Amino acid sequence: MGHYPSSTSVEIMQNRPSLRLHIPEPVARPGDAPAFDRSLIPEPGDTRRPETTSAEADMRDLPFGLVRVLDDSGEASGPWNPKLPTETLLAGLRAMLLTRAFDERLFRAHRQGKTSFYMKSTGEEAIGAAQSLFLDRDDMCFPTYRVLSWLMARNYPLIDLCNQIFSNEKDPLKGRQLPILYSARDYGFYSLSGNVGSRFGHAVGWAMASAFKGGQSIALAYIGEGTTAEGDFHEALTFASVYRAPVILCVTNNQWAISSFSGIAGADETTFAAKALAYGLPGLRVDGNDFLAVWAATEWAAERARMNLGATLIELYTYRASGHSTSDDPTKYRPADEAEAWPLGDPVERLKTHMIGLGLWDEDRHAALQAELDAEVRAAVKEAEAVGTLGKSKPSVKEMFEGVFKDPDWRVVEQRRELGI
């Protein structure tokens, strides 16, 4: 073995500090007062809206701003205000409220033993609702498990959701998939998997295919902020950048990944939108609890994609107001009142306040809509319960052997016979 002459004198070495391993920790744990001191939250109007044709090099400040439209009093202002017609605001509010009503009831159904698993998206409903309403019917979204509002905005039948969650005889996915990992191609909703992150690159491939075919449709993908640590995220950004894929890549930064705060995904060092910089992609940081801001940012990114200007990375800054899933108790690792202290509030309340301010809405109509949607959900749950809940009804066991390949091979044929079905 060779010996290398050292350029470091003993004296210098003696003056060096000892190295120490840094482990990030959140500001507040259970028992502490919630704190969002590290959150970067400019006012609406502070973050400029460049022309959609601008060069990426001219907008490297955007990942450190925050696209906002609604202020704390529910008033819309600033360059990003999309000035939406009343029916769009109403459709958004309805999709969000429906998502919330559905989440509440189905979460309870899990407690009652009717399903094995459920995940809520409480506090994050504006994201899927705005983007689903904005994008075209033949655009494709590559969801995470936390964008139910995408389907709600497109009136996906509630009964099909319930049957899937109960894994019963009428489950549209034939009992093969875990509850809530839906697939709904006709609704622009790509098949979900239990592995986080693994479809982020599919969205880029889908968009590349659309460009290859000279088509019109674009793709949109979601990934949780925790999951940006996976290679899938970085690989997708590379391909999106290299091939100028017509895709909108969204990080839903709800600040928690099960029990891990966003610092474990690098949030203490920079923003998630700023990850775009190294790939030469525009990066927008957006108030994810502001329906109008989400809409406006998506419109901006979609326009670029449709003009062959390539991909945009959008960080949707929000807060996971509920537990991670039915298997989680968030009071074990974060202050119980953290959700209430979150400065960007609740997306439903904010849109509602905005609409009331415009004279388009009032408390009575809101309560009536809530009651109507709750009744809709209740009816769907009841209908699905009549088919059966987990363990009480299931698709034919034959379905277990279907769909492994397009045409079954001898193994599944023999094994089906062995099981006597």
Place this chain on the structure above:
Amino acid sequence: MPTMNMIQALNSALDVMLTEDPNTLIFGEDVGYFGGVFRVTDGLQKKHGLTRCFDAPISEGGIVATAIGMGAFGLRPIPEIQFADYILPAFDQLVSEAARLRYRSNGEFWAPITVRSPYGGGIFGGQTHSQSPEAIFAHITGLKTVIPSNPYDAKGLLIASIEDDDPVIFLEPKRLYNGPFDGRHEQALKTWAGDPMAEVPAGRYTVPLGKAAIVREGTEATVLAYGTMVHVALAGIEDSGVDAELIDLRSIVPLDVDAIVASVKKTGRCVILHEASRFGGFGGELSALVQERCFYHLKSAVQRVAGWDTPYPHAFEWDYFPGPARLAAALKRTMED
């Protein structure tokens, strides 16, 4: 002696190693402050400090890669992968790096890491919280694969794995964490309380890797199993009325081939049971070994009972899961030949 469930036994093993060896450290998704989604690392950060047990970014490839780097430096990292289904993003690191570092550097570098991960079905976890990937690791030369079936073994095997100088994949049967499970899913849940294998010494001890356990002695057939299936096998043997010998392999690499051969030579029949799907499963390797080494002692063809060759299906948990009835049928079949 304290009674522990498997979670407590594993926690105790980790606690012992953090206490005794300053070069050990634990990291993985949600293992730090929270103590892991299955609570296996509960309290360890508080007791041993932030740098001894901490949260990792959601990047299984990154977790295993950095563990290898730490191991090469001289530490003994004990990373956790939250579910065995999520080891796959780290597969290249395990196969091309951890498994070969010693060989390709002629012993200059090696990776004494122990990758813990809950595996297996029986919990309605669907496709990606239920799989049994042991065969794909067994196929990789340079990796050891260890699978305990009870709290006592879990602690002893985990300490032995951590102290081992080669990379170990330590698969924890999650269905056994809180109690034994024999596949009779309609029966009330059992806990480990009162089970002799739940009597776990508080201090350090090891169960050597590569040493199978004879769980039940018998004369008419040999059943080979590991993990959850050890308990299913006992129930299946009982149902079949066949006087079968049950071997718990405890580690599939290193494999206690002597124990297998001795038993099959004695009984003349062999049935292999695993949860993983059948084609290309570890049962194929076991069957070939038995056939190669015991051919003239075999009175009937080696039988395999395994998961079907489909992904793990959520609603069909109990149609897929190879329960005692399927083992009993195979035992009866093997006696007819």
